Amino acid sequence: xxxxxxLKSTVVAFAVVASGSLFAQxxxxxxxxxxxxxAQGPVADAATIASSTWATKIKQAGTLRLGGTxxxxxxxxxxxxxxxxxxxxxxxxxxxxxxxLGDASKVQFTQVNSSTREQVLINxxxxxxxxTYSITPARAEKISFAGPYYTxxxxxxxxxxxxxxxxxxxxxxKKVATQxxxxxxxxxxxxxxxxxxxxxxxxQEALDGLRQGRVDAYVTDHTLLLNALSLGTGDSKLAGAPFxxxxxxxxxxxxxxxxxxxxxxxxxxVQADGTWAKLWTISIGQRTGSTxxxxxxxxx
Numbered sequence: 613x614x615x616x617x618x619l620k621s622t623v624v625a626f627a628v629v630a631s632g633s634l635f636a637q638x639x640x641x642x643x644x645x646x647x648x649x650x651a652q653g654p655v656a657d658a659a660t661i662a663s664s665t666w667a668t669k670i671k672q673a674g675t676l677r678l679g680g681t682x683x684x685x686x687x688x689x690x691x692x693x694x695x696x697x698x699x700x701x702x703x704x705x706x707x708x709x710x711x712x713l714g715d716a717s718k719v720q721f722t723q724v725n726s727s728t729r730e731q732v733l734i735n736x737x738x739x740x741x742x743x744t745y746s747i748t749p750a751r752a753e754k755i756s757f758a759g760p761y762y763t764x765x766x767x768x769x770x771x772x773x774x775x776x777x778x779x780x781x782x783x784x785x786k787k788v789a790t791q792x793x794x795x796x797x798x799x800x801x802x803x804x805x806x807x808x809x810x811x812x813x814x815x816q817e818a819l820d821g822l823r824q825g826r827v828d829a830y831v832t833d834h835t836l837l838l839n840a841l842s843l844g845t846g847d848s849k850l851a852g853a854p855f856x857x858x859x860x861x862x863x864x865x866x867x868x869x870x871x872x873x874x875x876x877x878x879x880x881x882v883q884a885d886g887t888w889a890k891l892w893t894i895s896i897g898q899r900t901g902s903t904x905x906x907x908x909x910x911x912x
Contacts, residue, residue: 639842639899643691646698646894650716653707654881666871667712670739676709679724679732679741679864685839686896687744697721700895704761704863705742707887711878730754733866740871741864744835757862758875760909761888764861765854766799767834769822769841772849777829779852783807786828789818796832799856804831823847833859841900849901860909876911883908 661667670676680701682690688702706716722738729745732738733755740758747757770777777786784806790796792811800809810827812818815836822830830837834854841848865871882888889905897905 641689641698641899642894643694643696643698646703646891647696649887649890649894650703650706650710653710653716653887654885655714656711656878660874660877661712664870664874666739666865666869667874670712674713675718675720676705676712676740677720677722677738678705678709679722679729679738680705680743681723681725682721684744685842686835686899698895700762700891701742701744703891703895704882707882707891708740708742708875708878729864733864736866739865740875744861745864747860747862751864755867756865756869756872758865758872759862759879759911760860761863761879761911762861763906763909764833764835764859766796766803766831766856767837767854768851769819769830769832769837769848770828770851771822771825772847774828774849774851777851780804780831780855782851783829783831787826789821789827789830791815791818791832794832800831803855838896838900838902842896879911883911 656667661671680697681688682697682702684699684701686699688697688699688705690697705719709719710716722732724732724738724741724743729741729743730751733741744762745751745757747760751757766780768777768780768783776782780803783800783804786807787810788800788804788807789810789812790800792813797809797811800807810821812821815832818827818830818832819840821827829851837850841850863875865875879888882891888908892905897903
């Protein structure tokens with residue numbers, strides 16, 4: 613399993629563990645604002661649908677078959693009370709469903725994980741996979757990707773009262789946690805070679821090390837850190853901007869599908885009309901104390 617995927621696959625486990633003693637319930641998503649944004653999303657005209665065999669097939673079926681997850685706090689989390697998934701990925705999936713079918717609720721959902729995402733596309737079980745899905749050359753040999761619709765990098769998490777560390781440039785001589793077997797050690801070797809690195813076996817153990825003061829900072833995938841902030845009690849914060857190599861998230865489609873062009877056109881539309889930024893603010897920004905909306909990734 614690629615290391616980036618391994619990092620993200622821990623989000624589910626972390627979300628479960630994090631609901632325990634270390635964390636409060638976190639900041640819930642503004643469900644009313646989320647639902648209102650989806651309800652205002654664009655709807656494609658008949659000619660636009662007809663230009664794509666992929667979209668035409670979905671239109672004729674009356675349902676978009678989605679491969680995704682519903683356990684990621686910021687990207688797609690199921691609300692068991694109303695049966696709706698909300699978050700950045702969930703929002704994009706619902707907006708795309710509305711764009712094709714005129715109704716965001718017409719989704720047939722299939723739970724996927726990092727081991728099954730390609731297979732459900734190859735065997736035709738789903739029309740697309742939208743699940744913090746990194747675009748990699750190896751995956752692109754088996755399936756096609758639209759996007760990217762989001763990018764992640766590495767980040768630095770420190771205790772909220774730590775003002776000495778403002779970014780990865782301040783890690784020299786500091787005790788820095790990272791996760792064994794992840795990209796963290798290599799990233800620290802490149803960007804903070806004088807840091808005193810302590811490798812932990814799990815994401816949760818690294819968080820515990822930071823909160824218990826055994827390390828001064830924690831470096832890992834920025835998305836994981838945002839999830840930590842969204843679940844936390846305000847005892848930690850991000851230090852500086854994301855850094856390191858870009859990890860682009862794409863929307864998986866069957867190999868060779870003309871849905872790539874259709875979905876890319878949709879992504880450009882929701883970026884241009886401000887929907888992408890509003891969705892990021894509702895799903896991520898307002899829940900992590902992040903006020904600077906990132907620039908959406910460029911789409912081919």
